[in-house]
Amino acid sequence: MPKLNCPDCGREIGMHELQAKTTAQSGGFSTRYRCPFCRTDVENVAEHLA
Numbered sequence: 001m002p003k004l005n006c007p008d009c010g011r012e013i014g015m016h017e018l019q020a021k022t023t024a025q026s027g028g029f030s031t032r033y034r035c036p037f038c039r040t041d042v043e044n045v046a047e048h049l050a
Contacts, residue, residue: 004048008040018042 003012019034033042042048 002049004042004045006035006038006040007042007048009035009038011035011037013037018045 002015004015004018005012013035017036019036020031021034022029022031033045034040035042
């Protein structure tokens with residue numbers, strides 16, 4: 001299972017552990033991901049894959 005490193009606290013997070021929030025916008029949808037440990041938003045998930 002893919003994991004990523006939090007850019008703020010450096011902990012390894014499983015993709016299933018990420019907190020996701022999707023909101024509707026005029027041009028579609030926007031999804032934000034957050035570290036469950038330190039609550040930092042992870043901007044580009046693909047950039048931080050371990």
